[in-house]
Amino acid sequence: MRTYACAVSEPDTGAELQAFRRAAHALVDGVADHLAALPSRPVWQPLPDAVRERLLDLPLPERAATLDDLVATALRDVLPHAMGNGHPAFFGWVNPPPSPAGVMASLAAAAMNPSVVSGDHADVHLERAVVRWLAELVGFPHAPGAGLLTSGGSAATIVCLAGARNRALAAAGHDVRRDGLAGAPQLTAYVPAEAHSCVRRALELLGLGSDSMRELPLEGGRLDANGLRAQVGVDRASGAVPALLVGSAGTVNTGAIDPLEALGEVAAAEGLWFHVDGAYGAFGVLDPAIADRYRGMEGADSLVLDPHKWLGVPVDAGCALVKRADDLRDVFSLIPPYLRQDSDAAVGTFAEYGPEQTRPFRALKTWATIAARGRAGIAAQVARANALARELAALVEREPELELAAPPETSIVAFRARPAGCPPTRLDELNRALPEAVQARGRAFVTGTVFGGRETLRACILHPDTSSEQLATLVAEVVAAARDVPER
Numbered sequence: 001m002r003t004y005a006c007a008v009s010e011p012d013t014g015a016e017l018q019a020f021r022r023a024a025h026a027l028v029d030g031v032a033d034h035l036a037a038l039p040s041r042p043v044w045q046p047l048p049d050a051v052r053e054r055l056l057d058l059p060l061p062e063r064a065a066t067l068d069d070l071v072a073t074a075l076r077d078v079l080p081h082a083m084g085n086g087h088p089a090f091f092g093w094v095n096p097p098p099s100p101a102g103v104m105a106s107l108a109a110a111a112m113n114p115s116v117v118s119g120d121h122a123d124v125h126l127e128r129a130v131v132r133w134l135a136e137l138v139g140f141p142h143a144p145g146a147g148l149l150t151s152g153g154s155a156a157t158i159v160c161l162a163g164a165r166n167r168a169l170a171a172a173g174h175d176v177r178r179d180g181l182a183g184a185p186q187l188t189a190y191v192p193a194e195a196h197s198c199v200r201r202a203l204e205l206l207g208l209g210s211d212s213m214r215e216l217p218l219e220g221g222r223l224d225a226n227g228l229r230a231q232v233g234v235d236r237a238s239g240a241v242p243a244l245l246v247g248s249a250g251t252v253n254t255g256a257i258d259p260l261e262a263l264g265e266v267a268a269a270e271g272l273w274f275h276v277d278g279a280y281g282a283f284g285v286l287d288p289a290i291a292d293r294y295r296g297m298e299g300a301d302s303l304v305l306d307p308h309k310w311l312g313v314p315v316d317a318g319c320a321l322v323k324r325a326d327d328l329r330d331v332f333s334l335i336p337p338y339l340r341q342d343s344d345a346a347v348g349t350f351a352e353y354g355p356e357q358t359r360p361f362r363a364l365k366t367w368a369t370i371a372a373r374g375r376a377g378i379a380a381q382v383a384r385a386n387a388l389a390r391e392l393a394a395l396v397e398r399e400p401e402l403e404l405a406a407p408p409e410t411s412i413v414a415f416r417a418r419p420a421g422c423p424p425t426r427l428d429e430l431n432r433a434l435p436e437a438v439q440a441r442g443r444a445f446v447t448g449t450v451f452g453g454r455e456t457l458r459a460c461i462l463h464p465d466t467s468s469e470q471l472a473t474l475v476a477e478v479v480a481a482a483r484d485v486p487e488r
């Protein structure tokens with residue numbers, strides 16, 4: 001028999017942990033210094049060419065680096081070149097800074113590294129509690145099992161709309177899990193024009209096709225219920241199966257809240273699945289000044305919300321909530337013998353309610369973020385952001401070279417520039433170029449969209465430290481950048 005010499009040395013766990021303790025302490029100090037320095041740095045800057053190339057061309061290391069080296073590299077090459085959302089003058093997309101409690105909890109969650117599916121370990125029970133907390137925060141009825149954390153709003157939307165598809169096809173006598181979509185009746189979805197693109201993507205992915213979408217007219221934020229019901233009748237008469245009605249609890253462009261109660265009534269009358277996208281705006285219901293506008297959200301069949309948006313839970317943390325847990329279990333439950341754990345329990349495993357098997361520990365950072373502020377603290381932060389949005393809207397209206405695109409309902413303000421002397425024919429081109437021009441100046445960060453057919457800027461206020469000072473900076477920067485945008 002041949003013997004092999006083994007040159008592999010045993011790892012010294014004690015020494016490894018000592019190195020971890022030292023390097024991790026240095027990392028925490030470096031991260032705290034980074035966070036402390038953010039407000040006095042430019043909001044965002046393009047990466048220096050040398051750093052970009054260094055990152056892109058990183059060679060695969062042959063030999064092990066020390067943890068101290070990794071910390072030094074991360075602090076030098078990565079943290080200083082962030083997206084900008086840590087800065088209180090960042091108003092882009094829907095990206096808050098991370099809550100410090102959530103950052104801290106992320107380390108502990110990674111140190112445990114469970115797969116949050118089932119079993120008697122803390123992460124599983126904590127996710128169940130946190131999902132219930134999220135439902136309680138926004139006033140959505142909750143039964144055990146009727147919701148789970150996801151990677152974000154887009155993934156949660158796929159989960160919910162899969163429930164809608166399954167229920168509608170089952171009612172039409174079609175078993176989509178067994179037969180796929182071949183031979184299935186054509187489902188129809190009623191979706192407002194301002195719904196987030198993740199709704200369309202989910203419908204495409206689920207095989208309904210974007211042609212299954214009927215645009216739901218919401219003139220001035222009002223629903224023509226009779227018109228919608230007539231359309232449903234026409235679709236039904238033509239052989240389609242009306243299945244889904246979508247509303248937004250805070251649109252991505254302007255933060256508008258759709259008439260959820262009226263939508264829910266039509267959905268109930270027509271037997272449609274009512275889905276509410278509250279990824280950005282559902283937490284707005286915590287602001288007493290606008291809570292009434294959310295009436296009807298609690299009646300939805302499914303609700304998506306994103307703890308990684310207004311709450312500031314470090315990415316990723318989305319959440320799908322449903323009225324009836326079995327609507328998801330009917331879609332996703334599949335238990336092979338090697339995954340039989342908890343399969344006869346009343347609620348079952350998380351993998352029976354969504355597409356993921358191995359699931360990350362998203363609940364710890366979500367728990368920490370909510371617990372570190374409490375319901376009252378979160379409500380105060382939400383109300384403050386909405387008040388700041390109204391203040392920004394007033395500043396825009398007072399500034400002759402800007403105009404408001406829509407009055408803010410939550411914490412998003414949509415507006416446009418109209419510099420003196422700029423011909424109306426050039427305004428669209430100018431407003432399209434403006435976000436990048438503002439970003440490049442480094443003092444505020446805003447992004448653009450198209451709203452009402454016109455190029456528009458939108459400022460989303462989510463940073464707990466944003467104040468009147470940053471609003472004034474944003475207005476001044478947009479006005480100054482608009483005067484400077486070169487003609488093409």
Ligand SMILES: Cc1ncc(COP(=O)(O)O)c(C=O)c1O
Pocket residue numbers: 093094151152153154155196198248250251252277278279280281306318
């Ligand atoms: C209203 C709305 N819905 C859905 C989404 C998608 O969420 P996510 O980016 O977490 O997938 C967003 C993202 O900004 C959003 O604003």
